[in-house]
Amino acid sequence: MRVLEAPQKEESRSHLNPTLLPGRPYPLGAAVHKNGTNFAIFSQDATRVELCLFNSDGEQTACIALRERTAYVWHGLVLDIKPGQLYGYRIHGPWEPDQGHRFNPNKLLVDPYAKAISGDVDWKAPIFPYDLASGDDGKIDEQDSAAGVPKSVVIDNKFDWGDDCPPETPLADSVIYEVHVKGFSVRNPMVPEKLRGTYAGLAHESSINYFKKLGITAVELLPVHHFIDEGHLVDKGLSDYWGYNTLGYFAPMSRYSSSGDRGGQVREFKEMVKALHAAGIEVILDVVYNHTCEGNHMGPMLSWKGVCNATYYRTVEGDPRHYMDYTGTGNTLNVRNPQVLKMLMDSLRYWVTEMHVDGFRFDLAATLARELHDVSRLSSFFDTIHQDPTLADVKLIAEPWDVGDGGYQVGQFPVLWAEWNGIYRDTIRRFWKGDAGQLSDFANRITGSSDLYQFDGRKPYASINFITAHDGFTLCDLVSYNEKHNEANHDDNKDGANDNESWNMGTEGPTDDPKINTLRERQIRNFLATLMLSQGVPMLAGGDEVARSQRGNNNCYCQDNELTWFDWALDDSRKRLRDFTSQLIQFRLSHPNLHRRKFFQDRQIRRKDGNTVIQDIAWYNPDGNQVGDEVWNAGWNRSIGLLLNGQTLQVTNEEGKPVIDDSFLILVNASHEGVEFTLPPPLVGSNWNQVIDTENIDEPFAKVVVDAKVIVGGRSLKLLSDETPQS
Secondary structure, eight states: OEEOSOSSOGGGGOSOOOOEEOOOSOSSEEEEETTEEEEEEEOSSOSEEEEEEEOTTSOEEEEEEOOEEETTEEEEEEETOOTTOEEEEEEEEEEEGGGTEEOOTTSOBOOTTOSOEESOOOTTSOOOSEETTTTEEEEEOOSOOGGGSOEEEOOOOOOOOTTOOOOOOOGGGOOEEEEOHHHHHTTOTTSOGGGTTSHHHHTSHHHHHHHHHHTOSEEEESOOEEEOOOHHHHHTTOOOOSOOSEEEEEEEOGGGOSSOSSSHHHHHHHHHHHHHHHTTOEEEEEEOOSOOTTOSTTSOOSSHHHHHHHHHBOEETTEEEEEOOSSSSSOOBOTTSHHHHHHHHHHHHHHHHTTOOOEEEETTGGGGGBSSSSBOTTOHHHHHHHTOGGGTTSEEEEOOOOSSTTOOOTTOSOTTOEEEOHHHHHHHHHHHHTOTTOHHHHHHHHTTOHHHHGGGTOOGGGEEEOSOOSSSOOHHHHTTOSSOOOGGGSSTTOSSOSOOOOOOTTSSSOOOOHHHHHHHHHHHHHHHHHHHHSSSEEEEETTGGGTOOOTTOSOGGGOOSTTTSOOOOOOHHHHHHHHHHHHHHHHHHTOGGGSOSSOOOOSEEEOTTSSOEEESEEEEOTTSSBOOHHHHTOTTOOEEEEEEOTTOOOOBOTTSOBOOOOOEEEEEEOSSSOEEEEOOOOSSSSOEEEEEETTOSSOTTOOEEEOSEEEEOTTEEEEEEOOOOOO
C-alpha cells in the first residue's frame, strides 16, 4: 500500500499563505535569516515534504510543500518566520513496512535538526503510524497525530559569550562529577524556588560554590538532549528521569528550563555553561547516539521513523520490517549510513561550537562501532571523529559496551578515547568486600589498568575509574544492601542488575547498630580513598560524597522524586563525609604522583648521583619484604603496601624542569582484623608521615609521624608520605 498524499486536502489545514522562496539545502534544520527562516530536511525516499506551522495554542496555521530538492534535502525559505515559531513536518512516501518504508503524512514529525522542542508527547493521541487497535503494524493509521506530538521551535542562536574561556583541564588532571541537572538542585533551599531543578539552578551561586568546595573539575550531566517519557512509564504514573530516550539531538531538554520552551531553554543552557566555565568547571554531556525514543516496529512515529525509516535505523538483514536491537530499547541508529553519521557529527559540533561544552560520554558506545555485526575499532564512526578538527580538543569518553553479542569492549577503544572502566568498578568492590583472589587485579586497577590501555598507545587517563554511577547502587547503598529493592519501579523487582558486588555488613538497609554504621562509614571512606588514590581519572557519582541513598533501588531510571533527588538537610555524619571527600580530591589534585601521565615502568632507575637504585613503584607484604609471585596468586591475601616514587614522574614543568612530588606508601587491609606493617625506609627524610587514615572517622587527615611499624586497622586504608621538597 502506498500513501503519497495526506488524507485531508492541503487547503483544509492552511489558514495563512506564507511566501516560499527556494532557500538552501544547508544547513539542515531551521536557520534564521534577516527576511525569514530557511528550512531543510533530508529524506531520501520521500515523494513530498510539507512544512507545517503552528501558533502558540498548537493550532496548525499553514502547511507548505517544499518544492526544492537537492541531494535528497528538501528545502525552502519562508519569509517573515521569526524565532519562536513552532513547526513540524508531514512527509509523504511509500507505506511499505516489509521494505523498511513507513511514510505516513498523517503523523506530524519533529525536525531531526530542531534546536529546541516544545511540549510533551500525549500517549493517548494517535501517535502510532499503524492501526493500534488491531496491533497490525502493516496497516496504516490515518488519524492526525499533531495534537499529541511536540513541536520544533525556530530559535535565534545569538548569545553574548563575552570572555567565556573553557577551563581546558587536561584529562589526566580531571575529577569528574556525574550529576543530574534536576536532581541536584530541586530541593536546595538556597536556590530560588523558580530555578530549582533547572539549568539556572545548576548554575546558581550556591551550586557552583558547592562544586568548588568539593574540588571537582568537571560536571558530567546525565542526558540533556530533549527526551520523552516512555508510554509504559506514563501508564504507571512514572516518568523517564535519567533521559536515555532521545527525541532531539540538537535541543536541550525543555523541562530543565526556567525560561520557557520556545527557545528559552537554549539561552539558559548557554548561561549555565558560561557560569560553570567562569568557575573553572568543565561541562561534559552524556549523549545517547545509539538509539532513539521511537522504539521497535510497534513504537510511535515522532521523527526519524517517518522522515526516512530506511535511512535512520538498522533493520534486520533480509527482514527490514524489524529493527536490529543492540541497545535493549527496540532500535539501533544506522551509523553506517553517511547521512546518519553526518547527523551525529553535526550534533557533536553544534554542542561544541554553539553551546561550548567540553566533552561527551557516549552511552553504549560499542553500538556506534558496529560496522556489520562485530564491534570494529576501524569503524567509520571513529574515523570520522578522529579527523574532525572541532572535536580534536574535547574529551571523548566511551561506555564501552552494549547488550549485543561481543558488546563488552572495555580496553578495546582506539586512541584519543577514554573509557568507563567497568573492570575497575567490579574489582574494587570485590576487594573491599573481602573476596578471595582479588589482589593481583586490584594492583592492576589502582595503578591505571596498564593491562587494558598501555599497549595501544594510550595513557593511564584512558581509564575513567568509578565505583558507582547513576546506574546501580549509590555508594551508601553499596555498603547497606545485599539485594536490590526496585519495587517502586512497578516491575515486580525484576529490573536492574542482580549481581551488585555489594555487602550490607550484616543488616539489610538502615540500622541503629552503631558497630554496623561505623563499619559502613569506614567502607565508604575506603572506596572514596581508593578512587582518589588510583591512577587514571576518578568519576564521583553525584551524592556519594554525602551518602545519598536510593533505599536499595539500583535502577532509578524512572524515579523523578525524592528517591533520587539530593537531600540538602545534612546531619553531622553526612557533613563529615562531604568534607572528607573534598579533602581527598584536593589532596589528589595537589600531587601529580597520584595522577601520572605515564604508566609505571616497574623497573629500577639509577639516580643522578649514580649510587642509589630506586624504583618508580614497589609492592610490599606486611612483613616489609617485596611481594613475590606466590603472594600475587594466593587467594587468602587481603593486605598489601604500594610505594609510589614521586621522583620518577618522567615529566617536566613549563620551564623544562623535572617534576618532583612526594613519595607515597599506600597500605590497604581488606581483612577483618588489624594488620601490622613493617615499613620500607622512606625515600626522603628519616620518617614516614601518616596523612590519611580511613579508620579515623573523626580526623582522617590528622598528620602523624610513624616509626618503622604501623598497624592498619581491619577494613581500612592508610596513606603515608615522605614529603619530598618541590622543585
